[in-house]
Amino acid sequence: MKVVVITGSGGLVGVEAVKFFSDKFDVVVGIDNDSRGYFFGKGGSVAKNIEKHLQEVDNYVHYPVDIRDKDRTDKVFGEYGTDIKLVINTAAQPSHDWSGRYPLEDFEINALGAVNMLEKTRQHCPDAVFIQCSSSKVYGDVVNKNEFIETETRYDFPTDHTYYEGFREDLPVDQSLHSPYGSGKLASDSMSQEYARYYGMKVGIFRPNCITGGPHSGVELHGFLSYLVKCTTTYNVFGYKGKQIRDNIHAYDLVRAFNEFYLDPKPGEVYNLGGGRANTCSILEAIDLVKDITGKTVDYVILDDPRVGDHIWWIGNNSKFIADYPNWSITVSLEEIIKEIHENAIQARQKVIA
Numbered sequence: 001m002k003v004v005v006i007t008g009s010g011g012l013v014g015v016e017a018v019k020f021f022s023d024k025f026d027v028v029v030g031i032d033n034d035s036r037g038y039f040f041g042k043g044g045s046v047a048k049n050i051e052k053h054l055q056e057v058d059n060y061v062h063y064p065v066d067i068r069d070k071d072r073t074d075k076v077f078g079e080y081g082t083d084i085k086l087v088i089n090t091a092a093q094p095s096h097d098w099s100g101r102y103p104l105e106d107f108e109i110n111a112l113g114a115v116n117m118l119e120k121t122r123q124h125c126p127d128a129v130f131i132q133c134s135s136s137k138v139y140g141d142v143v144n145k146n147e148f149i150e151t152e153t154r155y156d157f158p159t160d161h162t163y164y165e166g167f168r169e170d171l172p173v174d175q176s177l178h179s180p181y182g183s184g185k186l187a188s189d190s191m192s193q194e195y196a197r198y199y200g201m202k203v204g205i206f207r208p209n210c211i212t213g214g215p216h217s218g219v220e221l222h223g224f225l226s227y228l229v230k231c232t233t234t235y236n237v238f239g240y241k242g243k244q245i246r247d248n249i250h251a252y253d254l255v256r257a258f259n260e261f262y263l264d265p266k267p268g269e270v271y272n273l274g275g276g277r278a279n280t281c282s283i284l285e286a287i288d289l290v291k292d293i294t295g296k297t298v299d300y301v302i303l304d305d306p307r308v309g310d311h312i313w314w315i316g317n318n319s320k321f322i323a324d325y326p327n328w329s330i331t332v333s334l335e336e337i338i339k340e341i342h343e344n345a346i347q348a349r350q351k352v353i354a
């Protein structure tokens, strides 16, 4: 029997991973306690996504368990043992601002929870491939020390700049401001590498910037594109004149990359995987795109202060991943992503009315 364990199975990446892997494994084990609802309130809850898995995915088994809970996670992993061939750890507290308010709880989930998942894998299924969803935030604000050119709608690098096509994995990760979120993610990222190098496990680490897609339960504190498309009040732009650059990857393309790694693991490797230059936008450009694609005019205000430690510009350079996995490329464009989020929002509203 082949089992995949997906933590955070009700979240954005988790939903896509459940869909993608359900016909490739005999059993899909989802672990998610709807903490997103606890972090962000009703608008953030993923209960509807979990319900949908249970109704539509025949081989899906759900465990509403906290990834920090050593005993209960031990029982889940113990039940399937070495039948577990793949573990994807997407469960996390994902917001900078939330982590600033509750640093201890954030660290417990993002760092200790991740290590608990690595440890359960080591104890019960050490040959399984383990994917750690890390983040571009592990680099902290060192990226802001670059000189950018400023256009009417965005900050950018000149075309001959070494990072024009995106930041490579050669950036330093310390001696900069990360936010507690970024530091917690860095701790779990580093431990994930350690489980590959020290314990010899097949661990892969992915450091995306903005993951997005239709099922995202976007809220002001996390999931900017989803929140922007759905926002019915004034949208707050946090600093940088709205010209900060975000690199958007559809969760489906990210999960396809996980699958490439699963089929041919390269233990301990880290990848800055993102949507690439073609899928980037500034907040100002995103607001224009939403209008062009959906007809919706977003009422917005630009605040002076950026979020603490927020990046002015991020594009992840995909060339290391593509060199290792030449069959992979981006398949969902930014325009398609916005269209999908918009259509999902309409369907959700229609369901509420019905």
Ligand SMILES: NC(=O)c1ccc[n+]([C@@H]2O[C@H](COP(=O)([O-])OP(=O)(O)OC[C@H]3O[C@@H](n4cnc5c(N)ncnc54)[C@H](O)[C@@H]3O)[C@@H](O)[C@H]2O)c1
Pocket (backbone or CB within 6 Å): 007, 008, 009, 010, 011, 012, 013, 014, 031, 032, 033, 034, 035, 036, 037, 046, 065, 066, 067, 068, 089, 090, 091, 092, 093, 094, 109, 113, 133, 134, 135, 136, 207, 208, 209, 210, 211, 212, 217, 223
């Ligand atoms: N979305 C992004 O833009 C982005 C960017 C970079 C990195 N990441 C990372 O990618 C991963 C997935 O992000 P996402 O957008 O799918 O997040 P998400 O918030 O949509 O999903 C995370 C899921 O984990 C669950 N969860 C949280 N804490 C838990 C706990 N203690 N026990 C069990 N379940 C718990 C939540 O209920 C939620 O369903 C996270 O590790 C995040 O840090 C996300």
